[in-house]
Amino acid sequence: xxxxxxxxxxxxxxxxxxxxxxxxxxxxxxxxxxxxxxxxxxxxxxxxxxxxxxxxxxxxxxxxxxxxxxxxxxxxxxxxxxxxxxxxxxxxxxxxxxxxxxxxxxxxxxxxxxxxxxxxxxxxxxxxxxxxxxxxxxxxxxxxxxxxxxxxxxxxxxxxxxxxxxxxxxxxxxxxxxxxxxxxxxxxxxxxxxxxxxxxxxxxxxxxxxxxxxxxxxxxxxxxxxxxxxxxxxxxxxxxxxxxxxxxxxxxxxxxxxxxxxxxxxxxxxxxxxxxxxxxxxxxxxxxxxxxxxxxxxxxxxxxxxxxxxxxxxxxxxxxxxxxxxxxxxxxxxxxxxxxxxx
Amino acid sequence: xxxxxxxxxxxxxxxxxxxxxxxxxxxxxxxxxxxxxxxxxxxxxxxxxxxxxxxxxxxxxxxxxxxxxxxxxxxxxxxxxxxxxxxxxxxxxxxxxxxxxxxxxxxxxxxxxxxxxxxxxxxxxxxxxxxxxxxxxxxxxxxxxxxxxxxxxxxxxxxxxxxxxxxxxxxxxxxxxxxxxxxxxxxxxxxxxxxxxxxxxxxxxxxxxxxxxxxxxxxxxxxxxxxxxxxxxxxxxxxxxxxxxxxxxxxxxxxxxxxxxxxxxxxxxxxxxxxxxxxxxxxxxxxxxxxxxxxxxxxxxxxxxxxxxxxxxxxxxxxxxxxxxxxxxxxxxxxxxxxxxxx
DNA sequence: CTGAAAGCGCTAACAG
DNA sequence: CTGTTAGCGCTTTCAG
Numbered sequence: 001x002x003x004x005x006x007x008x009x010x011x012x013x014x015x016x017x018x019x020x021x022x023x024x025x026x027x028x029x030x031x032x033x034x035x036x037x038x039x040x041x042x043x044x045x046x047x048x049x050x051x052x053x054x055x056x057x058x059x060x061x062x063x064x065x066x067x068x069x070x071x072x073x074x075x076x077x078x079x080x081x082x083x084x085x086x087x088x089x090x091x092x093x094x095x096x097x098x099x100x101x102x103x104x105x106x107x108x109x110x111x112x113x114x115x116x117x118x119x120x121x122x123x124x125x126x127x128x129x130x131x132x133x134x135x136x137x138x139x140x141x142x143x144x145x146x147x148x149x150x151x152x153x154x155x156x157x158x159x160x161x162x163x164x165x166x167x168x169x170x171x172x173x174x175x176x177x178x179x180x181x182x183x184x185x186x187x188x189x190x191x192x193x194x195x196x197x198x199x200x201x202x203x204x205x206x207x208x209x210x211x212x213x214x215x216x217x218x219x220x221x222x223x224x225x226x227x228x229x230x231x232x233x234x235x236x237x238x239x240x241x242x243x244x245x246x247x248x249x250x251x252x253x254x255x256x257x258x259x260x261x262x263x264x265x266x267x268x269x270x271x272x273x274x275x276x277x278x279x280x281x282x283x284x285x286x287x288x289x290x291x292x293x294x295x296x297x298x299x300x301x302x303x304x305x306x307x308x309x310x311x312x313x314x315x316x317x318x319x320x321x322x323x324x325x326x327x328x329x330x331x332x333x334x335x336x337x338x339x340x341x342x343x
Numbered sequence: 344x345x346x347x348x349x350x351x352x353x354x355x356x357x358x359x360x361x362x363x364x365x366x367x368x369x370x371x372x373x374x375x376x377x378x379x380x381x382x383x384x385x386x387x388x389x390x391x392x393x394x395x396x397x398x399x400x401x402x403x404x405x406x407x408x409x410x411x412x413x414x415x416x417x418x419x420x421x422x423x424x425x426x427x428x429x430x431x432x433x434x435x436x437x438x439x440x441x442x443x444x445x446x447x448x449x450x451x452x453x454x455x456x457x458x459x460x461x462x463x464x465x466x467x468x469x470x471x472x473x474x475x476x477x478x479x480x481x482x483x484x485x486x487x488x489x490x491x492x493x494x495x496x497x498x499x500x501x502x503x504x505x506x507x508x509x510x511x512x513x514x515x516x517x518x519x520x521x522x523x524x525x526x527x528x529x530x531x532x533x534x535x536x537x538x539x540x541x542x543x544x545x546x547x548x549x550x551x552x553x554x555x556x557x558x559x560x561x562x563x564x565x566x567x568x569x570x571x572x573x574x575x576x577x578x579x580x581x582x583x584x585x586x587x588x589x590x591x592x593x594x595x596x597x598x599x600x601x602x603x604x605x606x607x608x609x610x611x612x613x614x615x616x617x618x619x620x621x622x623x624x625x626x627x628x629x630x631x632x633x634x635x636x637x638x639x640x641x642x643x644x645x646x647x648x649x650x651x652x653x654x655x656x657x658x659x660x661x662x663x664x665x666x667x668x669x670x671x672x673x674x675x676x677x678x679x680x681x682x683x684x685x686x
Numbered sequence: 687c688t689g690a691a692a693g694c695g696c697t698a699a700c701a702g
Numbered sequence: 703c704t705g706t707t708a709g710c711g712c713t714t715t716c717a718g
Contacts, residue, residue, distance in 0.1 A: 016695090047457055048695085056709085094435050
């Protein structure tokens with residue numbers, strides 16, 4: 001049986017109070033007593049029971065992270081950064097995968113299944129932000145990507161329209177005119193894809209080009225397969241584009257794979273820009289030009305938002321809406337000169 | 344303020360006991376009472392407090408997953424599968440990244456910082472398995488990869504020697520004779536790399552080839568950069584290999600990147616085999632031949648082991664040592680014919 | 687079928 | 703500086 005604080009107290013011949021003080025360093029304890037208590041702790045292998053502590057404190061020290069899927073490099077990287085930053089704040093992260101399922105997202109937000117988390121960072125996918133109405137009042141929530149219309153939750157995201165505009169403008173600057181977009185997701189309530197499409201259209205129009213609807217390619221998800229399929233579709237069309245802006249690096253890598261398999265040379269015949277700056281893109285052949293959001297800052301800011309709410313005495317903090325910086329990283333899929341090995 | 348079970352009881356005009364029964368379906372409650380209680384629950388937005396429940400039950404429903412890093416595709420995939428399988432068992436997963444730091448691994452195992460987890464799945468890196476001695480008695484532990492010499496913890500892993508042997512034998516069958524190995528990690532206590540090296544040596548010897556020590560390339564970590572660097576080193580050597588067996592897909596992809604940048608054509612001049620079967624390898628150019636461990640089975644078995652121990656009344660279960668099946672997936676980096684687009 | 691009450695392990699208010 | 707004790711919210715034994 002595991003030993004409790006009481007056992008330690010008995011063994012050291014002191015009261016529970018004193019043991020608690022030693023463990024938490026909360027009050028002054030004589031060096032001698034401290035020593036005796038510490039010995040008892042070591043001998044019994046005592047470890048505080050966090051469930052009891054949480055019950056007492058009303059806080060669990062656990063924050064939730066809800067993402068569509070962990071195996072996507074972008075989310076994996078982000079999750080890794082969040083776990084690290086959380087540890088720095090002595091928080092633990094529990095991860096849930098929603099698989100883009102509305103029910104799963106809702107369940108997390110409404111806190112069904114009990115209150116474990118002190119706060120939740122969620123990257124909504126299936127769920128529209130308005131579905132958050134009931135929720136955010138009871139649980140501090142940070143939205144990644146999607147803005148809450150009622151301002152009920154904090155939000156941390158890059159400026160997707162501007163970023164997509166930059167990516168497209170870069171392609172235009174390379175002399176490309178027939179620029180397709182891969183990655184629309186009309187079936188999702190999540191507005192990110194639409195914002196990127198908007199930036200793409202905006203840049204084209206500014207260059208005097210009318211965006212072709214048949215070059216706005218919808219995808220079921222953001223995986224490499226979807227990008228590969230979309231690219232194949234484009235290559236089978238009447239007019240073949242000379243550039244592609246993919247809304248994620250995975251889509252871009254899938255497209256690159258198909259181009260390669262079909263004998264289309266990149267970047268000569270086809271330029272490609274992705275979004276996310278995942279590690280794979282730095283080592284693909286050729287390496288991938290991409291929009292790089294500052295992921296570490298996303299992680300830091302998201303946790304800061306949670307901390308503000310969790311430790312704030314009053315819960316009338318206005319919702320913050322943080323825009324995270326991004327930059328365009330030019331590599332081999334748009335620049336023939338950029339063939340140097342990565343790093 | 345959040346409402347507790349007592350509030351619900353008061354509101355419904357019943358006792359706490361009855362509310363508890365309704366929530367857990369633990370005893371027979373008249374339909375009418377159940378209805379009234381349910382209404383009270385809905386009106387008050389009651390959610391059970393898991394800290395209290397855990398305190399009572401002596402279990403938290405949380406299992407820990409300790410991996411070196413989440414941003415590695417292999418670990419990300421595995422973590423995703425584990426999270427899914429855990430949910431199926433109504434468990435929650437907390438993830439810790441050890442960064443291959445011995446202190447971090449030890450801290451997790453000794454349960455410093457309190458008892459939150461009902462069990463721990465750990466992929467040890469810095470820590471030798473013998474460091475587990477003190478630990479596994481108090482906390483159910485499953486080791487991924489490393490075997491515990493004292494048999495104090497369950498272990499789930501592929502047969503690394505056999506797998507490496509197969510990979511190397513495949514290269515030999517393609518007519519390759521100058522086969523290098525990338526991925527030794529003499530600085531780690533973790534024995535996985537050494538096992539793979541052993542399989543590589545064994546296959547070479549069987550073919551009458553003496554393994555060259557200078558072609559056993561050590562790496563600092565298993566990332567693409569390390570693979571890229573190792574490949575560069577090989578290409579700069581006196582004799583250039585005609586094949587490479589990399590101990591991870593990331594290393595292999597880094598090597599592929601360097602080969603491409605240096606104008607070495609794959610698979611004609613250089614064949615490459617990786618290990619892990621991460622998604623990126625299916626879409627690289629050319630796609631990557633690799634050893635594919637059954638990751639879902641790893642996840643399932645690991646959780647099954649934990650379940651057995653957590654729910655077992657006695658803690659004298661013998662340590663199980665499960666070997667997970669793997670298979671060699673032949674793709675473009677060893678087979679010129681395999682250029683068809685993925686999927 | 688339902689109520690009353692003990693107690694899980696810990697912290698902190700109160701007393702000494 | 704240290705002991706005593708109430709109570710966090712829940713489950714469950716014991717009565718009724």
